[in-house]
Amino acid sequence: MRTPSVYVAEELMPFLRAKIAERLYREGMKQSQIAEYLGITQAMVSKYLSGRYKVPPEDVVQRLEDIANEVSKFILFGGRREDAVLLVARRLFELFQSGFLCRFYAEYAGVGEDSCRSLFSVTQGRREILEVLNMALSELIKNERFPELIPEVRSNFAYSLPSPRSIEDVAAIPGRITAVKGKAFALPPEFGASEFIARILLRLAGIRPEVRSVLNIRYGRDIESALTEAGFKIGKVKTGGLSEEEAVRAIADVFRQDAYDAVVDVGGLGVEPLVYIFGETPFDVVEKLKRLVGSL
Incomplete structure (x- = not known):
């Protein structure tokens, strides 16, 4: 039986691994390092570098080249191996979700294309949430000043x-947003990817249902001054010493008093101070982040 996983393993992964290996090797990574990162033998890396691998149809090649470029950059900037694996899996899943790979898989497996589409389909509402959050995330990580705002616990960006x-x-960012060598990196958003920040939005839904997106960044005197200069309406809490559930309530319940652009959590013993930037959509949040950066 030729399931989608068999199709990926036999038809897509050899070419994708080869293209990633080629890019890493061109950038000076040793074959042994490439083998360890890709989870294959050094002999297999050598085989890929010599051009001995199966080439998919031309349309598929272009999509896999794009994935190889993205993953190679992620690896070269110090991204973790497990996160690179998730990035590849997510990108391939998106190609199935969009229906692009279903045409090729159906031909490979001798099944109807509709069967593939139904297997990978998501509701329109959920698809739109992921698309909007992903577009806003792309805009966010392009901001050159954003990496310096990522806290020790790393940032997350969510949309309900x-x-x-x-x-x-x-939907939120699995593994959170991290900074590597001065650049921000993030995996594609997924539903159920962040319990704490999701619970804040869940509680907010009963207080300010229009507020459906949030991003956390570091806190400091420079950030506090920039928030004021940018004209943010700010709430303030202290979650040090509170349980996780109590912290969620403290952050969300500030909105019972008024609508805020941001909530400052001054933290406490064992709790890093953070700023939570809220908006109706992820694009609202990114625009507020840009205003904040402009005031730093």
Whole structure:
């Protein structure tokens, strides 16, 4: 039986691994390092570098080249191996979700294309949430000043469905957003990827249902001054010493008093101070981040 996983393993991964290996080798990475990162033998890396691998159809080649470029850059800037694996898996899943790979898989497996599409389909509402958050995330990580705002606990960026009922109704960044060599990196958003920040939006849904997106950044005197200069309406809490559930309530319940652009958590013993920037959409949040950066 030729399942999608067999199709990926036999038809896509040899070419994709080869293209990643070629890029890493051109940048000076040793074959042994490439082998360790890709989870294959050094002999297999040598085989790929010599051009001995299966080439998919031309349309598929272009998409895999794009993935190889993205993953190679992620690796070269110090991204973790497990995160690179997730990035590849997510990108391939997106190609199935969009229906692009279903045409090629159907031909390979001798099944109907509709069967593939139904297997990977998501509801339109969820797809739109992921698309919007992903576009806003791309804009965010392009900002050259953003990496210096990422806290020690790293940043997350979330967007909920209207009237969310569980953390599975909130999309966020798996593994959070991290800074490597002065550049921001993030995996594609997924539903259920961040429990804490999702629970903040879940509680907010019963207080300010229009507020459906949030991003956390570091806090400091420079940030506090910039928030004021940028004209942010700011709430303030202290979650040091609180349980996680109490911290969620403290941050969200500030909005019972008024609508805020940001909530400052001054932290406390064992709790890093953070700023939570809120908006109706991820694009609102990114625009507020740009205003803040402009005031730094």
